[in-house]
Amino acid sequence: MISMRSFRTGLPGLIRALALVLCTASAAAQTSAPKPVAPPDPPASAPVSLSARKVYEQARSQLVQIRTVLKGQASQTSVGSGFMVSAQGHMITNFHVVAEAALQPERHDLVSVTADGREAPVKILMLDVLHDLALLKMADPKAANFDALSFRPETQKLAQGERMYSLGNPLDVGFAVIEGNYNGLVERSFYPQIFFAGSLSAGMSGGPALDQEGRVIGVNVARRVDGEQVSFLVPGAFASELLARGRDATPLALPAWPVLAAQMMGHQQLLTDRFIAQGWKLATHPRYQVPVPPDRFMRCWGSSEPSRTGGLDFERSDCVMDTRIFMGEFTTGAIAVRHESYDGRKLGTLRFAARYAQSFRNEHFDRRRPDQQTRPQCHEDFVDRNGLPLRAVVCLRAYKKLPQLYDVSVLVATLDQPKSGVQGRFDAQGVSYPNAMKLAQHYLEAYAWVPSR
């Protein structure tokens, strides 16, 4: 398994199975990676253009590999890439590259390895988990005079199709430069991400993506495994901001759960405000107002599934966010909304009721480990929406390592017609209790009959 996380929201039969993979090589990846026959010599062996060669030669001394090493055993558990951003030894990488060291410091050490093979311990100064960034520094305070990469000023916009170079150490094979193209920002992403048409591999996470002058445009972060050369970069502005904020910070107290919890608090507030402010789409069902969010930072997929055996016909809509916040052991911070609209005229009242109940029962709650989350607690009742009776269930789970953050799920079934109905589900992960309540109420109150004309 190369991916540290991968998630799939695809419905069977749809061509949109989404599989996003963070580009860290884990210990498991090493066994599955093909062994090179000869030691790799990237500048000589890769057929790169003259400018790629120039860029790599300029950046070579600023590149590092970030290794997470098991304490006392000296074997690596995961590897990623990083780059120098100051003469004092500041480095930028992805949070997910250093997550094990940040969350389980009692078992892991961080080591940087330069292109010429020099190893040195590093420490974590600051994290930006929402953009998946970490600011590191050489642990040795006397170390100085490092070559540093500079950031491309934000005022100089890139044009779509412009050539760029992503650097890093894929699969721990050796440092490499990958050519690709700038394709603007990823659409419907909650936080801005650059769409890089180039091949990122596991192990390149945290490496820099440079323009033709060798300035940092972004930081390698993830790729889609269901596409070709669909990769993602964190815009360089967030990295330079992190450097500006954390340049003189004292090393982070570890484990870093309080930092994660505090940043998640900010994220969930922004997410809740933006979600509620955007309102709902109109005309989602002929009879009911069924809540479907606009396609701003969510993507909605629909499907129509008529029964082949004269049974229940249904249509469904499934809205998910691409953005999730990586928390080391799990991801959170996303909202999902879906509904299914059932037509049981061919079934009759009793059969429809049985099928409708079955569908209402067939809801799953991700089972996180008991040291990560509590089991769900639910409240349920019939709810009146201006005359439209609903069966509503709200279930919440509390995070154990992120105090005062919860997952909330709302299940709704309309109960006004004997042979048809709509069932909906709303999920928000990692929100505060007041926001969970606000979102649940916002969702419930979006149900109603369509006003008669």
Add this chain to the structure above:
Amino acid sequence: MGAVALIEVLERDGTPRHGVAVSQWPLRVGRALDNDLVLDDPHIAAHHLVVDRDENGTFVQVGDSINGIVLGTQRLASGERRPVGDAPLAITAGRMHLRLRLAEHALAPELRLDPARSLVQGLPLLGLLVLLAAALQVFNIYLDSDPDGFVRALGSNAISAIVAVLAWCGVWTLLSKLFTRQGHFGWHLRVVLIAVLAWELVSGATQLLAFSLSWPWISDFRFVLGYAVAAATLYFHMLAVEPYRHRRVRNAAIGMAVAGTLLSLWFNSQNADRLGSELYMSHLFPPALRIARPVDTPTFMKGVADLQATLDAKAKRKEDAGDDEGEGGGDADE
């Protein structure tokens, strides 16, 4: 001269294996060949017990034995004696069950054969039960199948249901035959049909009530009634296997129902951190069957707000346990 007493060796189920009429006292029982009743059981002494009569009446005296005897529920050690009393006496010696009846004991009236058969009498009732159970199965298959697949589903389900009922009753009939020498197939068939009907009734009624009145707890704890029905079913089956041990069978059935319920509660609390078996009420019926009034959204959300205290307590409580777990894993890694 008429017999003064009768001593019988009994089978496990209480039927006599053989009897010895006693014409004079004393009556000696043991493994040695000079006894009046020779019992060749390795747990019986050479001269295990003597029944004799003196001026106070007839008594039982234990001989030179390690194991002693059991009179009814009373254990007698070597050398002890007890009067026989005015009713036939059950004696356990070694692994043998004996019964001593004196000439002066009153004779119990004749019992009707198969006392256990009286629950539901006659063929018409059995026919009605079969019809009801079959109709219920057809209705369930109707609910679960699409219009185009109904007849096919009916065929395959009918066959498997009949096979299952016959196999179940067959096993119980074998047990009855083994222990009582009578099959009681009709009895077992009745028991299983009534059990199926009872479970369907309990299940349907709890789901309907949970929906109509919005009482989720009824279907949440339906498994308690499920265990009661299962225990009652086993009790009635067992009556036709051990017809002379009502009390023991009844206590075992109650014990099983209680143990099953407790185990389920424990499993649920371990597995889902709650006692009930259903996270939320998911039994939806046609809207016309709803009785409970819907509440408005603010009232509903008040109920949601009340969950926070529970969640926070659970999040805090397990935090320590979680950390311990993590450290345990770390030690194992090293």
